[in-house]
Amino acid sequence: MLHAREPAVHRALGEDTIREMIEGNYRLIYQVLDDRINVLTVVHRSRKID
Helix, strand or coil: CCCCCCCCCCCHHHCEEEEEEEEEEEEEEEEECCCCCEEEEEEECCCCCC
């Protein structure tokens, strides 16, 4: 599914391949590689991530 909005890139972590996207009540954090996408975590937005 393609979205018009651009996901946030986690440059603060020094890692341009890690992205974050909010979808409904969920925060998806994933890594974009040349040949695949790794889903790192899916967290409900009400939870705090340290």
